[in-house]
Amino acid sequence: MSYAAPLELKSRWFMPAVLLLIVLLSAVVTWTEPYIAPAAAHQKALLVESFARGGLAGYAEAAVHAAAWVFVVIVFRPMLLLAAVVLIESRLASRGEERKNLALAWTVRAAFLIFAYALGLLLARSLPALPGPLFDFTDSGSPSWLRTAQMAVLLLITVLATDFFQYWAHRSFHRFRFLWKFHAVHHSPRDLDVLHAFQHPVEAAATWFLVALPLGALIAGVDAGQFSLLAAFFLVQSHLAHTKAPVHLGPLGGLLVDNRFHFIHHSREPRHFDRNFAAIFPVFDRIFGTYCKPEPGPLPKTGLGDRLPPQRLSHYFLAHLPPEDRQPADRPPA
Ligand SMILES: [Zn+2]
Ligand SMILES: [Zn+2]
Numbered sequence: 106m107s108y109a110a111p112l113e114l115k116s117r118w119f120m121p122a123v124l125l126l127i128v129l130l131s132a133v134v135t136w137t138e139p140y141i142a143p144a145a146a147h148q149k150a151l152l153v154e155s156f157a158r159g160g161l162a163g164y165a166e167a168a169v170h171a172a173a174w175v176f177v178v179i180v181f182r183p184m185l186l187l188a189a190v191v192l193i194e195s196r197l198a199s200r201g202e203e204r205k206n207l208a209l210a211w212t213v214r215a216a217f218l219i220f221a222y223a224l225g226l227l228l229a230r231s232l233p234a235l236p237g238p239l240f241d242f243t244d245s246g247s248p249s250w251l252r253t254a255q256m257a258v259l260l261l262i263t264v265l266a267t268d269f270f271q272y273w274a275h276r277s278f279h280r281f282r283f284l285w286k287f288h289a290v291h292h293s294p295r296d297l298d299v300l301h302a303f304q305h306p307v308e309a310a311a312t313w314f315l316v317a318l319p320l321g322a323l324i325a326g327v328d329a330g331q332f333s334l335l336a337a338f339f340l341v342q343s344h345l346a347h348t349k350a351p352v353h354l355g356p357l358g359g360l361l362v363d364n365r366f367h368f369i370h371h372s373r374e375p376r377h378f379d380r381n382f383a384a385i386f387p388v389f390d391r392i393f394g395t396y397c398k399p400e401p402g403p404l405p406k407t408g409l410g411d412r413l414p415p416q417r418l419s420h421y422f423l424a425h426l427p428p429e430d431r432q433p434a435d436r437p438p439a
Contacts, residue, residue, distance in 0.1 A: 132337045148174040190299045190344045197350040213421045221309035242326025268385040274315035275382045295408030302347035365399035372405035
């Protein structure tokens with residue numbers, strides 16, 4: 106069955122409905138933050154109390170509280186969104202050729218999420234030590250109409266600056282051997298789908314230094330509500346970019362990154378190598394000369410030519426990609 110076939114069976118409203126569902130769901134998931142935060146504080150107090158009590162029972166209780174906190178705050182919401190997209194993908198996309206270990210995929214996804222989140226919390230402490238920010242919108246005495254206009258400009262600058270730094274961070278992951286070792290994990294799936302679009306925690310840390318630090322030095326003033334909105338937008342964007350379901354942005358794909366654009370970046374075809382680095386706006390690839398226009402038709406085949414995706418949890422953490430075993434039939438006759 107061809108890649109585009111399942112979509113032709115649906116009404117023309119199906120794709121907008123799916124997109125709307127993803128946007129709504131991610132907004133709900135992200136906006137539950139203020140309601141989850143007090144619960145997290147309560148959970149943290151229980152953890153500290155149990156740990157202070159000591160003894161086997163106290164420590165066991167503390168471990169249960171810690172696990173509950175990690176599950177509710179870090180894993181549950183992003184995994185909920187992921188589950189929805191995986192479900193949509195499984196309904197719309199044809200089955201790939203590669204047999205996949207789904208339990209391993211979900212475990213790695215959750216484990217990497219926890220590591221990246223913990224790392225982010227740790228690194229965020231260094232933000233106040235930064236010089237700047239260059240543009241500070243935190244305390245403005247402007248009239249409300251001017252303030253609204255300022256905030257709109259601020260959000261636009263923030264998204265553009267984020268993508269500018271992301272673009273160059275991404276190019277350095279491909280340019281420098283040490284960074285490539287970890288980024289290669291993300292490029293290894295041969296039948297890329299939204300569940301298998303992992304990023305290694307070392308890559309997450311490098312992204313933090315290359316994107317969040319310069320951004321923090323440049324701009325201040327995005328409040329928690331606006332940040333949630335941006336986070337929802339980035340979350341949807343990254344899921345859309347990695348789904349093999351035939352759900353793309355159509356003509357809007359020239360302005361915003363979607364799966365047709367990003368699968369070229371993951372492609373195994375040499376003419377696609379080192380193309381389409383942008384995460385949000387394809388315009389950065391146009392400006393810096395790395396743009397490749399998506400063509401109609403099936404998504405390109407993905408993965409690395411000579412390496413397989415990690416096969417075990419330890420492979421994922423150590424960024425070990427096993428070399429491809431050539432089948433005896435592939436060998437030239439003796
Ligand atoms: Zn890449
Ligand atoms: Zn990707």
